[in-house]
Amino acid sequence: MFKNLVTTISKNRSFGIRYISTRSETIYALSSSPGKAGVAVIRISGKNALEAINKMTFPSKKPIEQMNTEPRRAYFRRIRHPQTGEVLDKGLVLWFPGPHSFTGEDSAEFQIHGGTAVVQSVLNALHGLPDFRMAEQGEFSKRAFDNDKVDLTELEGLADLLNAETEMQRRLALRQAEGGLRKPFEDWRNQIIKCMAMTEAVIDFGEDENIEDDVLTDVRNRIQQLYQSMSLHVNDSHVGEIVRNGVQIAIIGPPNAGKSTFLNRLAKREAAIVSDIPGTTRDVVEVRMNLAGYPVMLCDTAGLRESSDVIEMEGIKRAKARIQSADIKVCLLPLDTPLSIDSVIREVIDDDTYIILNKEDITTNSDENLLTAYKSKLLKETGVQKVWTVSSKTGKGVDVFINEMIDILKAKYDTSLANPIMITQARHREHLEDCLSSLKAFLNMPEEELVLCAEELRQAADALGRITGKIDVEDVLDTLFGQFCIGK
Ligand SMILES: Nc1nc2c(ncn2[C@@H]2O[C@H](COP(=O)(O)OP(=O)(O)O)[C@@H](O)[C@H]2O)c(=O)[nH]1
Ligand SMILES: [Mg+2]
Structure with a gap:
């Protein structure tokens, strides 16, 4: 029974508002930096991504229908204009069908010569394909977030990785981009949600004989332990930041x-x-x-x-x-x-x-x-x-x-793996402190105030949800995506 309750509550309450984007269009952008370079990478994401490969990179001697582009393999092909067939460049073509791609959508990549005119001609050609448009700033990352491929802390880690100037910054950012904060924060949140479900079960079915007597004591012990281990991480002398x-x-x-x-x-x-x-x-x-x-x-x-x-x-x-x-x-x-x-x-x-x-x-x-x-x-x-x-x-x-x-x-400032949870932003700290103060309020609440106890737990879970982006994060998202370049 508890298990069902946990799932229902997490579905109904805690996921709240999500950032919605229009996903009918396929987006493309130059993902490497603009200007002359050996290689330029053009990224494509959306439901028509495969069409770009089919219409722009078919081998001259084979008919299109015989072309077989396998996922995650590099093909050296001519890149052509989809309408005129004119060869624009030669380069590598890769195909990443969703959901196994960065954005979670069907995606493709053209690695072409990094000359200004070459890049422009391929971008112009993509523009001519139906329902294709140039990506907005940070839109690839936004889609990855919408598709639950990354959470907010991973996105922040990614932004930090792009900005990292020193080895320690790179190390910290990479760990965060790979889910170093997402996992513990989600784990804490799930534990709180579970305790909340148990408390609510007592509210709803208090008279029911199926409920064991010591449920509330169990909840209290769990929250006490969680409070202690979270406090340890919050009192970390700000090393990560x-x-x-x-x-x-x-x-x-x-x-x-x-x-x-x-x-x-x-x-x-x-x-x-x-x-x-x-x-x-x-x-x-x-x-x-x-x-x-x-x-x-x-x-x-x-x-x-x-x-x-x-x-x-x-x-x-x-x-x-x-x-x-x-x-x-x-x-x-x-x-x-x-x-x-x-x-x-x-x-x-x-x-x-x-x-x-x-x-x-x-x-x-x-x-x-x-x-x-x-x-x-x-x-x-x-x-x-x-x-x-x-x-x-x-x-x-x-x-x-x-x-x-x-x-x-x-x-x-030990950034080694011995300290796996490193708070890197004041934003994380604020929400963690909110969470801790709700947990403390819960622990100080008389046990019979069940409804108020459950409410404190809900607020504690929400505070953690704001760190990972499960709830109420539009303002943070706007600022965050603004840091990314067009092709990220
Ligand atoms: N001989 C010697 N003179 C120094 C040394 N360090 C600074 N000075 C001189 O001390 C004076 C004051 O230096 P400055 O760096 O402007 O001192 P500040 O006021 O502490 O910033 C200057 O004339 C410097 O050339 C040192 O290690 N040896
Ligand atoms: Mg001086």
Whole structure:
């Protein structure tokens, strides 16, 4: 009985609104990037896709009816104009009958020479076929979503894969595009729906002797367990989101410490202005870097000190805002001035701050023992985990810093398979938190309030449904498809 109830409820309530597209037309588009290239890929999807192959790629010596195009095989053929028979190009032709295609519909692919005129002539020829039209932005993906080939998280993963610039971003995006989030989220949602069905069964058939006494206790235990395991994933220190968006590393410290010189050294270019006039840097200067596959946004900030200069004060305000939002802070202290940490700097040092002693080449603290003693004092007083000594001017010590920073990144932002569920977007987190708060409300509800209990579970399931796109997601879809190019 429960099993039937589960299916009925999931059919009636939880699938709600779906994004509907008109699918009578067959769509086509250039899926590779426009411009000159060795090969261009034209994709076709819709019920007449096979017609494009039959009418445009028939071998000259054989009659059409003898042509046999097997699925998922590459054929080297002449590509012809469907009306005039003129040969437009020679290329590979592939046929993917639905539902075993990206969109779930009958699909075809022409891989032709990537010249502008060649591509245009084939697109024009396709335009002449009945019920064929050029695809809209993201329309192939939209059809894949409509046909349940992918869910929203997989689509987001796909968009991220197209945008991935570093190895870690690629890894994270690929895992998500392959259903890394869909599976656990759907599994959680199904468990909640099952508990909801059990609660509703007690509401409907409470007097019935077929219902075991401990159904509600069972539901409560299951939700308790689910709540705990979901909470673990939500409290993940935002690893997925940080790797997806880039690790923000802020270079901070007093004026003239050599922050801008250090940034330029890492960036290998003169990104920030360097001068011996304290207070030169005002705006936050950003440099994107790839550190062993981790996307990093390195930010140079204005030196922190008390100042009465209006513009410098604005720079310091911006620096402080950036320091607050940074994932990692690297605090530079110059070795050519007396060793001390100003209170303005001390205030911003926290668990994610590391210290670099700069200007090793002109240190006035040349006594090794003094330096070592100062380092241990710094470690003890500030609680930072690492102090490096470098010269931004000569580059000495900078490689050691880079290598050790990579180790820190690897430890802090572990994207290995050991952590299979990685929340990559604020959108996921919001809905997961909604789901958790409904589960918590359920757990705090007196057991006899059956109707309210069932309602909390329904809201929890809906919150998860919004992540995968089972319900109410039109606004998210519009934004998402807008990120794809025409041929995706
Ligand atoms: N000798 C030496 N001078 C440095 C080093 N790093 C920076 N400087 C100099 O210190 C001054 C201030 O540097 P800058 O990068 O503008 O400091 P910021 O105010 O912290 O951004 C400039 O004259 C730099 O050339 C270093 O490692 N060694
Ligand atoms: Mg500067």
